[in-house]
Amino acid sequence: MGKNYKIGSPKVTIFGGSGFLGRYLVYLFSKEGWEVKVAVRSPKDAGFLKVYGVEGQISLLKVNILNEKEVEHAVDGSNVVVNCIGILEETRGIQTFNLLHNKFPGILAEISKALSVKRFVQVSSLGADENSISRYARSKREGEKKILEKFPNAVVLRPSVIFGAEDAFFNRFAKLSMISPIIPIVGGKTKFQPVYVMDVARAVIKSATDESLAGLYELGGPDILSFDELISLMLKIINRRRLVVNFPFRVAFLEAFGLELIRKASFNLIPSIITIDQVRQLHYDNVVREKSLGMESFGIKATSLEVVLPQYLWRYRKGGKFS
DSSP: OOTTOOTTOOEEEEETTTSHHHHHHHHHHHHTTOEEEEEESOGGGGGGGGGGSOTTTEEEEEOOTTOHHHHHHHHTTOSEEEEOOOOSSOOSTTOOHIIIIIIHHHHHHHHHHHTTOSEEEEEOOTTOOTTOSOHHHHHHHHHHHHHHHHSTTOEEEEEOSEESTTOSSHHHHHHHHHHOSEEEEEOTTOEEOOEEHHHHHHHHHHHHHOTTOOEEEEEOOSOOEEHHHHHHHHHHHTTOOOEEEEEOHHHHHHHHHHHHHHHHHTTTSSOOSSOHHHHHHTTSOBOOOTTOOOGGGGTOOOOOHHHHHHHHHGGGSTTGGGO
16 A cells, blocks of 8 residues: 655545545555545544555645635645545534535635646535435535536546445444344335445546546446345345335325434434435435446446445344354
8 A cells, every 4th residue: 555655646635535435535545656635624533544555645634624724725735636525414513415515515626726736526426406305415416516617627426325344324224134123214116326435436536537537427336226125135145034114205204304303302412313305315216317427437347236245244144254
């Protein structure tokens, strides 16, 4: 790791580098010999990223995204800026869709352009749409438009549900299967096209180095499955039989409303299992549109679910890896 790094190597600043996708980006950029600056809220919580490179190759910068001077300091001198900051649900303070998905990406793109950054890569989300009933989806699209307005040759990647060892999708339901005989879901027939985290990371690296790439790209894996089919696949891999109950949308809305009231009353100490906005998102299929630019643009052969899932879901089997 980092064996090609030397003084004068190209520099990249990654916002959200300590998250699920971000850590893979830090690893790959370091492996390719880049100098990596990681903008995070708490450098002490991101110390694990240091092991991905050699001494001096990876720096952790404490950045408040509301402070433009701190953002400018993190960006200054970099050849490439990557933004993969995102949230699935809103809480208190700055954890809002409008700020993190809409306003900040536009500000970051403008700052990057002003500081002569060569390449800007935004990790958005499949399904981003200004006409969606989901505030999450609308905020993602609004952010995309701001970025392409401020930085016309930026690359915007729209991945479907990202899977991998640290994902919040398969791990979440696999954990639930260990303690409950029932797995409740909403939108059981909604289709997804899960994409492997390393494939998305490779697409980001390619976007950072190939100047022929620009605009929107939709990233999905080779498997298109409904929500209930994904849960069935997960249960098959972990060798557990559970009753999968698909709740109607109306019931799910009431449940989500009650759960959000409980979360707010507990000052976010009790997390929501599902939010109202997530129920809204499940009205739409999360698959790559026909004729959209995708994985083929990066020369990447997408990885199948069945190749990767057994590599990390084994821990949820009764006998572990020996089952």
